[in-house]
Structure formats: structure tokens, C-alpha cells
């Protein structure tokens with residue numbers, strides 16, 4: 001909490017970062033010098049299942065709550081960064097088909113950025129949650145050099161999220177769909193076993209990164225195959241969705257079935273990063289998600305396997321680094337705040 005006792009000059013200003021999730025909002029404050037005023041998770045219920053009106057009200061409450069907690073006068077706030085799960089447009093309009101978190105019909109096509117901006121009367125800058133986490137990883141890693149550097153981040157969760165950062169800014173694309181790394185199709189040679197069926201993704205593609213490197217990929221594709229090869233494994237007695245969630249614990253104990261599955265995930269991400277190397281040639285490759293929260297030995301093995309399967313040229317090997325996304329539970333709110341800071345920071 002000691003970071004809260006920051007001495008401010010009257011000229012200083014701040015931005016607020018709000019991360020909207022399926023159950024909770026997480027809030028943070030970032031000052032004009034790039035210092036976070038909150039060093040821990042500050043949450044309130046997101047109420048997204050009750051529809052947009054309740055959810056926007058909860059975001060407004062998260063905003064006033066974090067200002068109160070940090071003793072920040074509202075007059076010092078120049079902008080608010082907001083991130084939510086996608087799919088949504090670059091400007092924060094939820095997909096017309098809805099999504100996992102925004103399934104109620106009233107959410108379909110809802111402009112959550114515009115609604116929050118109208119509610120709190122401050123500019124709101126929007127990013128999807130994976131892009132916000134990618135942006136935070138980038139700025140945390142490169143610090144003062146962030147605006148000159150590029151990176152790519154893959155975040156393994158229920159799906160596979162990610163982000164592409166160029167010169168310190170997230171590439172959003174014409175329709176807001178840039179950096180959807182989970183749905184990049186990868187060469188499967190070296191990822192799959194000879195007799196393994198081609199994994200299918202919920203998006204309709206076969207053999208994209210998410211079909212392998214996500215919890216959904218484990219449940220739908222990898223575990224059903226590997227359990228046939230390990231019929232006496234204790235997880236064979238569990239329903240598949242539960243077995244998929246338990247798998248990481250087995251991986252930490254170096255269980256052969258679990259290492260086979262996670263090895264395929266790491267190789268798939270290596271294939272993705274190989275495409276990135278030839279596409280934007282980033283200075284850093286970030287890896288985040290559940291695997292990062294695992295035991296240190298396991299997560300290091302996973303990162304090493306990703307690195308070994310990313311084919312870089314000698315010049316790229318010398319220039320690029322591989323790293324884990326830090327502070328993952330706060331990365332969304334912090335990345336949203338970084339985006340807001342960059343949006344309103346005076347040029348020069």
C-alpha cells in the first residue's frame with residue numbers, strides 16, 4: 001500500500017484503468033509519470049450477466065471506488081482506459097452476435113465504451129482484454145524504451161488471446177480484429193502425432209493456434225486423443241472438462257500425459273511466434289495465461305519449449321527476448337490504463 005502515499009504536485013494528473021471480466025471488475029490508477037498508485041488487485045462485482053445497464057453502473061462504481069482508495073480527486077483524471085473480453089470493435093462495440101461474457105441480447109451490438117464515457121463524463125479509451133494485457137507486458141518489459149519497441153504476446157486461457165504491439169501501440173486493425181492470434185492457422189507438422197486428428201476450433205477453422213493452445217483445445221481436441229494412449233491414467237475416470245482443468249497440476253508433477261499435451265501447446269505457440277518473426281519481427285515474445293501461474297519449474301519448461309520451437313534467424317535471435325507476462329491478474333487494468341495514458345499524454 002506504500003505506493004499510494006505518492007507526493008503529487010498540483011500540476012500532476014492521472015488516468016484510471018478498468019478491467020471488465022465475467023465476474024469482477026479490476027481497477028487501477030496510473031499517474032502522468034507512469035507510476036501505478038495501486039499495487040494489488042482491487043475488485044468489485046461486474047454484474048455483466050444482469051445486462052449493460054447494471055454493468056456500466058458497476059464500472060462507474062469501480063471508478064469512484066479506486067479514486068477514493070487512492071485519495072485521488074476526480075478533477076485530476078484526464079481519461080479512463082477500459083478493457084473487456086471480445087469480440088468487440090476497436091471502439092468498444094460488443095459483437096452483434098454477443099459473446100461468452102455478453103450473452104444477453106441487450107449486449108449484442110452494445111457500445112460499452114460510449115456508455116461508460118457518457119456515464120462518467122470523461123474520455124474512455126477501449127481495448128479488448130488480451131490487447132490490454134499485451135500492452136502492459138510490453139510497457140513493463142521495455143520501460144522508457146517502450147515507444148520504440150515492438151512485441152507479440154500469446155495468452156493461454158479458455159481461448160488463446162494475444163496482441164501485437166508496434167512502436168508501443170497495440171495494432172487494432174480496420175475492424176478491430178488485428179492480433180486475434182488464436183485463429184492464425186499454423187503448420188501442424190512437428191506439433192501433432194502422426195495418427196492424431198486435426199484439431200478443430202470453435203471459430204470454424206481447423207488447426208489454428210487456439211485449437212491446440214487453450215483450455216478449450218485441451219478439452220475438445222488434445223485430451224480425448226491422449227487419454228486413448230494413456231487409458232489407465234487417473235484422469236480417464238474424470239469427465240473431460242474437469243480432467244482438462246486438473247491437467248496443469250499433473251504437468252507440475254511431470255506426468256507424461258500432461259507433458260505430452262502441454263508440449264503440443266508450447267510447440268503450437270512456437271509455430272505462431274515463427275510466423276510473427278517473419279511478419280513483424282518483434283523485439284519481444286511474451287507468454288501469459290494459466291501456464292504462467294504454474295510452478296516455476298513447469299512454466300520455465302513451457303517457455304523454453306516455446307522458444308525452442310520458434311525458428312528465428314541468427315540476427316533475430318540476437319535481437320529478441322522471450323518473457324512471461326507479469327502480474328497477470330492486474331495486467332488488463334494496467335494495460336487499459338497505459339493505453340489511456342498514451343492517448344492523452346501531450347506529444348513530445
Ligand SMILES: [Zn+2]
Pocket residue numbers: 182183201202203204205208210211
Ligand atoms: Zn479459431
